[in-house]
Amino acid sequence: MDEDNRFIVFTGMQDVSVPGPTPVRVEVRRAGSDKVVAVVDRLDFYFDDGGTSELGDDYRWYQGDGRPLTLDEMGDYELDMYAKDRDGKELGRRNAGRFTYALDARIEAGSSRTEFSLDDLDTRVTGSVTAVHPRRNVRLPLAGANARARLGNGTADVVSDAQGRFATSVAALGNETRLGLSVELASGDTETPGEVPVRTKTQQAVLTLSTPGPLTARYGSSVVLRGTLGRLRPTARSSPWRAATCPSKRTRRAPGPHRSPQAPTAASRTHPRSSEPAPGT
Incomplete structure (x- = not known):
């Protein structure tokens, strides 16, 4: 589904003069269940042959005709797509899509740790998610929603329980240039994330x-300089620094043969520098 909550079925980049599979219906199931709760079988055909869409040239797709989709319960739903090939044979693809059926979802989140370093990259995230029921117009816990915790570049998915609560561990990767912690819906697009x-x-x-x-x-010419890059740990119990292989460095020299000054000793070649923990130094 797109940001306007329309079903859109993409059949891939191809020559529009060559007949491709024709979608005939999309079946809607509650996530994790085999029971079909709704069927969308009126799909309009579109194609772009001039590059006016973000999809590029000669992209064909089918889109719902605008009829509202009404379901009994809020939550996450999975989509199975069925199409017919040129010979009229029906083809099916299970779990072709997923969406969250809810309005104005709001996430509240907390973390067991709020200060991070290269030695402390993980945390335990807990919280809850609520949303407005599309038909009843009341705010309720959102059960069965796939929430995604994000710490820097690291992510972890968790499904909310019957009371809309969730708990999961998530860890940063250690290569971030800045660090943030948030929780959002993995298959939603209108929620207010928890920060x-x-x-x-x-x-x-x-x-x-x-x-x-x-x-x-x-x-x-180029000269390859080799070395090691480490960091000073704040605790006395740990080793004074941990080495990591430093990428090769190439430097250009001035015109003509040049000789560098006498190389410093190993002790004097060690240069402490200030670093942030997030970039993964």
Whole structure:
């Protein structure tokens, strides 16, 4: 379904002069159930041959004719699509789509941790989701909704219980440039996400060069510098720093043969730098 809650069935990029499968109906099931609760069998054909849509040239699709879809209960529903090929044979695809049947969904969320570092990337997220019933016009707990917790670039999905509550663990990946914690509906598009304020704890980075010197290079050539990149842990019980392989660095030299100054010792080649925990230093 799109942002206007219309059923849209895409059949793929292809030459519109070549007949493709013709969708004949979409069956709606409650998520996780085999019982069909509604059937959409009036689909209008569209195609774009001029690149005016975001889908590109020669994209064909079928779209619901605008009749409202009325279901008994709020929650997540799965879609099975059926089509006919050129020979009239019916083809089916189970779980071709999923949507949340609810209005004005709102998520409240909390976290067991609000301060994160490269040593503390995970947390336990709990909360609840409510929504307005499309037919009864009352706000109720949204049961069976697929909620998605997001911490930086890490995500975790969880299904809300009968009271609309959820709980899941989620972890950042450690390569983020900024960190945020939120919960949204995985198959919704009109909800108000739950936001949790978080802080990041800085750590000191340590760069140690291992390439021996002195170095000589011609103009236009490249020199590969190797080393290790580590970080200082704040706790005394842990090792003073943890090394990670540093990507090769290439540098250009000035015109003509040039010789670098005498290479510093291993101790003097270690340069502490300030770092944020999120980028994954």
